[in-house]
Amino acid sequence: MSTGDTDSTAVLDAVRGSLDGVVMSTPVSQIVAAGRAHRRRRRLIKSAGGLAAVTALALAVPALDRSSTAPPEKRLSPQAGSAHVTVAFTLASHTDGTIHVTWNKNRYFQEHAGLQRALRHAGFPVLIKEGVFCRGPRDDGSLDPSGVGPGVARVMKGERKGNDTVAFVFTPSAMPAGKQLFIGYLSPSQLAVTHGNPGSVERLVSTGVPLTCTTQAPEPNPR
Amino acid sequence: MAVLRRVRDVTQSEFQDFYQAKRDMCLRSVLASVGDRALAEDLVAEAFTRAWVSWHTVRHHPAPSAWIVRTALNTRVSWWRRRRREVALESHLEVAATENGDAGLDVVLLAVLRRLPPRQREVIVFRVFLDLDTKTTAGVLGIAPGTVTAHLSRAVATLRDQLITVDHLEVGS
Numbered sequence: 075m076s077t078g079d080t081d082s083t084a085v086l087d088a089v090r091g092s093l094d095g096v097v098m099s100t101p102v103s104q105i106v107a108a109g110r111a112h113r114r115r116r117r118l119i120k121s122a123g124g125l126a127a128v129t130a131l132a133l134a135v136p137a138l139d140r141s142s143t144a145p146p147e148k149r150l151s152p153q154a155g156s157a158h159v160t161v162a163f164t165l166a167s168h169t170d171g172t173i174h175v176t177w178n179k180n181r182y183f184q185e186h187a188g189l190q191r192a193l194r195h196a197g198f199p200v201l202i203k204e205g206v207f208c209r210g211p212r213d214d215g216s217l218d219p220s221g222v223g224p225g226v227a228r229v230m231k232g233e234r235k236g237n238d239t240v241a242f243v244f245t246p247s248a249m250p251a252g253k254q255l256f257i258g259y260l261s262p263s264q265l266a267v268t269h270g271n272p273g274s275v276e277r278l279v280s281t282g283v284p285l286t287c288t289t290q291a292p293e294p295n296p297r
Numbered sequence: 298m299a300v301l302r303r304v305r306d307v308t309q310s311e312f313q314d315f316y317q318a319k320r321d322m323c324l325r326s327v328l329a330s331v332g333d334r335a336l337a338e339d340l341v342a343e344a345f346t347r348a349w350v351s352w353h354t355v356r357h358h359p360a361p362s363a364w365i366v367r368t369a370l371n372t373r374v375s376w377w378r379r380r381r382r383e384v385a386l387e388s389h390l391e392v393a394a395t396e397n398g399d400a401g402l403d404v405v406l407l408a409v410l411r412r413l414p415p416r417q418r419e420v421i422v423f424r425v426f427l428d429l430d431t432k433t434t435a436g437v438l439g440i441a442p443g444t445v446t447a448h449l450s451r452a453v454a455t456l457r458d459q460l461i462t463v464d465h466l467e468v469g470s
Contacts, residue, residue, distance in 0.1 A: 089406065100338060102317065
């Protein structure tokens, strides 16, 4: 064995040994229980897929029937207690005017167009894109280290719920006039470049003006 | 019906054996990639959960432990809210890990490992932490065996340089 081989072995042994004391503390019973819950959810989701189709049909019929002179605010106003179920997320408009969305974390990438549509229907102005990042000519482009711009916390609050879901509360009434929430997800290739960090950018951008969009993921740039 | 139950019991037992045998090495592999002990455990637990759900498929994978690690790292991509917290912690990795007081975790070496280019780090993860051979690693990563060897060689060279520098700094400080 050459000196180089010995050196390499020593380096790799050091690397291997560096994490020797790290052990998994989750018991197998917890994994199995989570797996069973996962299966149950999958069955429910399949059922929910059918329900979503029915709900979409139910929503489409009144839309066709509505007079074109009806005020748009009326069409977009949240309906108390209504809930629209899709495969990737649930959206519920509450009587206090807030919109509660629960995402399935594993599928949010695939459903952002549907989410944008549902949020807009519920009265929350939002623009969601993947791999593209937009801002208006006078918008504050600064972002904190977690990829969030000024003012976003007032209109969108999030929390993690369990292992598979995250929940967000959107507050349309807190949205400044002439603004909308922009959510830009990093595309899979951008995630590769940044080693998976961060996943998305949120900022408030102007409505009614042309937005400048780029495929360059913005860097955190605190003021 | 009894036969079906017996088959289910056998696969359950097989999964449990697999979990007991591979969980720690999978955790270390994912930790080497994400740098956050708690996150790594969550991701690996999630990946094992999915493996349990699809065990009839995963058990036939050429390297089920590699499947776990790939799934855990892919899951990480979709855990965007969690990831944001990591971004904030990223630059304070050493401090965060030390504060966690995780015994058996060489924080300096972990930091050096995480500075490797992603492909080299992947090769280290599969070859060293999962103990896969070159051919299997190549198959899992979808690259040629020679490329695996080249990445491993470069990674070792970088690690050697970094570790020597760190040792010198420790001696000099």
